[in-house]
Amino acid sequence: MAILTGSCRFGLWHVHVAWQDDLVYRVRFARESIAGSVPEEILRYCAGRPADLASLRSVATEGDSTFAGIYRAVRAIPCGETVTYGEVARIVGTAPRAVGAAMARNPTPIVVPCHRVVAKTGMGGFSPDLAIKEILLEMERRGDVCAPEKRGINR
DNA sequence: CCAGGCTTGGAGG
DNA sequence: CCTCCAAGCCTGG
Structure with missing residues (x-):
């Protein structure tokens, strides 16, 4: 399975995410949106709803x-x-x-x-x-x- | 090796 | 209180 990319809205910004399952490779704030989805918890977080970010992993760690x-x-x-x-x-x-x-x-x-x-x-x-x-x-x-x-x- | 980088604590005005 | 300055640690070029 390939790495997915997508974005979700966050106020005046758009959060771009590159991920696969529970592993997140990249996240960045941008002015424009891109096609594709983001992990459920990030979507919830950006929407200002309770989110369990701990359930995600990051390549940074x-x-x-x-x-x-x-x-x-x-x-x-x-x-x-x-x-x-x-x-x-x-x-x-x-x-x-x-x-x-x-x-x-x-x-x-x-x-x-x-x-x-x-x-x-x-x-x-x-x-x-x-x-x-x-x-x-x-x-x-x-x-x-x-x-x-x-x-x-x-x- | 060298230039920064989302710092910090201390000196001096 | 505010500006200036050097110490300090790491990574990418």
Whole structure:
């Protein structure tokens, strides 16, 4: 089976995704949409509905490179919370600047929630547009997209 | 080897 | 409070 590509709407942006089953290869924000679908959980997330992003995997966390370790640490940040570049750095044993560089090159935003990593003094950055980061954090802070503890018993 | 990159903490005005 | 500056770590070219 080949890798699928597709996009879904997110406010003024379109989220392009390259994926296969539960493995995500690439995610990027763009102005235009493209044909094709995206993973169910990403679709739910972009629609502002509860989504279980943890059920997806990202190629970014594979391997034992420093960046992979950083991406894994970032994935561990709970929905609705934020951590500073410096804190992530301490966790994986590297420098804040390296964390910033890793976030700047994150191949799969959202799946690896780089928007939850902020500067000690403020928002920190986010490409292609800092506004996206602010919207994502606001959305999560309200709890709209944060998945219930598990699946389960009720709902 | 070298230039950056979504940082940070300290010095100085 | 604000600007400036260097230390620090990693990856791609």
